[in-house]
Amino acid sequence: MHNVADHQNKNKICLVTGAAGFIGSHLVRCLLGAGHRVTGIDSFTDYYDPKIKWNNIADLLQHPQFDLIEDDLIEALESLPQAVNWVFHQAAQAGVRASWGKEFEIYTRQNILATQRLLEWARMNKPERFVYASSSSVYGDVEKLPMHEDDALKPLSPYGVSKLAAENLCTLYYKNFAVPTVSLRYFTVYGPGQRPDMAFSRFIRAILTEGELVIYGSGDQTRDFTYVNDIVSANLAAASRPQAVGRVYNLGGGSRISVNEVLSILADLTGRPVKVKYGDVQEGDPLHTFADTTRAKDELGFCPQIEIEEGLKLMCESMQSRAER
Numbered sequence: 001m002h003n004v005a006d007h008q009n010k011n012k013i014c015l016v017t018g019a020a021g022f023i024g025s026h027l028v029r030c031l032l033g034a035g036h037r038v039t040g041i042d043s044f045t046d047y048y049d050p051k052i053k054w055n056n057i058a059d060l061l062q063h064p065q066f067d068l069i070e071d072d073l074i075e076a077l078e079s080l081p082q083a084v085n086w087v088f089h090q091a092a093q094a095g096v097r098a099s100w101g102k103e104f105e106i107y108t109r110q111n112i113l114a115t116q117r118l119l120e121w122a123r124m125n126k127p128e129r130f131v132y133a134s135s136s137s138v139y140g141d142v143e144k145l146p147m148h149e150d151d152a153l154k155p156l157s158p159y160g161v162s163k164l165a166a167e168n169l170c171t172l173y174y175k176n177f178a179v180p181t182v183s184l185r186y187f188t189v190y191g192p193g194q195r196p197d198m199a200f201s202r203f204i205r206a207i208l209t210e211g212e213l214v215i216y217g218s219g220d221q222t223r224d225f226t227y228v229n230d231i232v233s234a235n236l237a238a239a240s241r242p243q244a245v246g247r248v249y250n251l252g253g254g255s256r257i258s259v260n261e262v263l264s265i266l267a268d269l270t271g272r273p274v275k276v277k278y279g280d281v282q283e284g285d286p287l288h289t290f291a292d293t294t295r296a297k298d299e300l301g302f303c304p305q306i307e308i309e310e311g312l313k314l315m316c317e318s319m320q321s322r323a324e325r
């Protein structure tokens with residue numbers, strides 16, 4: 001997908017929000033590697049240990065083409081560079097389970113309000129492209145699989161509602177003010193540096209420390225797992241392809257398997273026993289996700305490169321070497 005970038009797509013000035021997070025840090029590394037200049041912004045929220053986020057970008061901080069703004073997006077709009085070509089809006093309060101109850105206030109601020117403020121900023125500063133990190137959680141439990149971009153959207157969690165609201169804001173700003181937005185609906189992303197609250201991270205950590213891991217539900221639920229590098233490549237295509245403007249795309253890795261099957265792959269890969277405890281189904285978690293990626297394939301050239309066995313192997317190796325260090 002990178003090779004679509006011609007001479008016009010070199011030396012771009014990029015803004016990455018949520019730059020120190022799991023996906024944001026991989027994206028920054030790829031943009032710098034491709035010769036672009038990047039300003040990252042991250043407020044290092046305490047949803048999980050900020051030390052992990054500093055670690056994600058430790059190697060990038062010395063890069064001459066990278067500047068980091070350590071601040072809250074809503075507070076720091078005035079300090080963002082004005083001449084930006086590509087915006088990649090990754091910052092959000094993630095997590096389905098934590099989004100119920102009182103905490104929803106955080107989700108409305110970080111996911112909805114922050115996106116609206118950044119869109120206003122984009123309206124004034126006119127970047128060439130504004131790529132928004134949306135989510136499969138906008139679908140909820142659908143009547144048929146795979147999920148298609150034009151299906152009815154019925155999120156099951158407050159988190160999903162907040163991601164959908166922000167996606168709708170992107171479409172609204174495109175239609176009313178020609179802000180060149182693209183929304184990418186990520187399906188469960190994994191790989192080195194995955195957030196510590198996410199399933200693969202929790203599973204591998206438990207296996208490496210010979211602890212017990214918890215599965216919410218029977219383990220028969222299936223997910224379309226997507227390797228982080230494939231998500232990053234699609235972001236670059238969404239920024240550079242003219243036909244992507246105003247569009248919404250599913251990004252799923254095509255590796256739809258059950259959580260129990262994931263455990264059996266992990267047992268084989270690590271050669272260690274897997275101690276499992278089955279907990280209650282979590283409210284807000286859909287039973288199955290599976291992306292129809294025809295549109296992304298046709299318009300973005302999206303073609304996931306990493307299958308689940310290989311991706312899990314890379315993730316295990318990375319977590320093992322981080323643990324040894």
Ligand SMILES: NC(=O)c1ccc[n+]([C@@H]2O[C@H](COP(=O)([O-])OP(=O)(O)OC[C@H]3O[C@@H](n4cnc5c(N)ncnc54)[C@H](O)[C@@H]3O)[C@@H](O)[C@H]2O)c1
Binds near residue numbers: 019021022043189190
């Ligand atoms: N990881 C997945 O499987 C997945 C799936 C679907 C969608 N997404 C979306 O992808 C994006 C990145 O997810 P992630 O897994 O890397 O999460 P993450 O929590 O690792 O990264 C998000 C980063 O945003 C920062 N942040 C939050 N609010 C901010 C604010 N107001 N100002 C500045 N920084 C702020 C956080 O400190 C964090 O470092 C999010 O928008 C998320 O909703 C992720």
